[in-house]
Amino acid sequence: NRAAPAMGRRPAPRQPAPAMSEEMLINVTRSETRVAVLENGMLQELIIERSSRRVYLGNVYQGTVVRVLPGMQAAFVDVGLERAAFLHASDIGRHHAETDDAEPQETPPITQLLRDGQKILVQVIKDPIGSKGARLTTNISIPSRFLVLTPSSSQIGVSVRIEDPEERERLRGMVEAARDDDSKTGYIVRTNAEGMDTFAIRADLAYLNKLWDMIQQRSADAKPGECVYEDLSLEVRALRDMMNTEVDRVRIDSSEAFSRTVEFVQQFMPERANRIELYQSERPIFDLYGVEDDIANALENTVSLKSGGHLVIDQTEAMTTIDVNTGGFVGHRNLEETIFKTNLEAAQAIARQLRLRNLGG
Secondary structure, eight states, X not given: OOOOOOTTOOOXXXXXXXXXXXXXXXXXXXXXXXXXXXXXXXXXXXXXXXXXXXXXXXXXXXXXXXXXXXXXXXXXXXXXXXXOEEEEGGGSSOOSOSSTTSOOOOOOOHHHHOOTTOEEEEEEEEOOBTXXXXXXXXXXXXXXXXXXXXXXXXXXEEOTTOOOHHXXXXXXXXXXXXXXXXXXXXXXXXXXXXXXXXXXXXXXXXXXXXXXXXXXXXXHHOOTTEEEEXXXXXXXXXXXXXXXXXXXXXXXXXXXHHHHHHHHHHHHOXXXXXXXXXXXXXXXXXXXXXXXXXXXXXXXXXXXXXXXXXXXXXXXXXXXXXXXXXXXXXXXXXXHHHHHHHHHHHXXXXXXXXXXXXXXX
């Protein structure tokens, strides 16, 4: 055995972290569409949209106020769905100052904001669940590849995931220079915009402005309860929102969905069109990657840890609780070390479960 290195000797250089491999799998059947995001072969995110349960999230409607509830600071709005949707006073307009250091202003009484029979343009921010109707907001936001248009705000924001201060200022400056001088429309720069040039940002901004003009024209002529804007299909929406530079490959097992996604990618991100593949094997794509097993495990309330410990995840209507147990892991030295190692392993497992189960909303 080699002797221990002498004190003061320069430590060996740190090895670079292994490159992260990220793939997106899209499984389309008659009953549902599923999108899975894998990092180094491990399932990290799963989105499911069933054909039997229509998704309204992101849709914009011309609504009519059917009942104002002063005691709840809310109102029910008819947007043409099975049940009237819920609109809280805090989701009406912008009741806070536009500067970061200003104190939020108190929300006015709902009776000062709405009246029965009033027409109002609203967007769904939460789909109907059980006996509850959809939740709405008047703060419309329309996403595209690199930007989110926010008509009710004049501010330009940048995603917090873009950490470089110089890059944040560069992107903010490009958006500021590209929009009209007298524009009162705000924008949020998305994470996908990092490193993009002026041409890409200007093209995205022009697309959003045209889309917003179309929504306004439709809403002016729309009947109460009519949908004036509907978001993209799940497979195209997943590419728009999640296909960044880290995604090495996208595999789709439906020729129709493959054609739709290729058309979208060639129009908005042609440099990544070669990453889209049509999966044609007889073996189901989710079985090939072991995703079905991960989905089954995600439905269980107990999640095993490699050390022998486990998590217990319980969901109620009010909250989600996660209990960390050492289980069969008894450690080697003392109680403190055993608990520390279990918590360290649980921290990574919990972060994955939050994404996988969409516990954060």
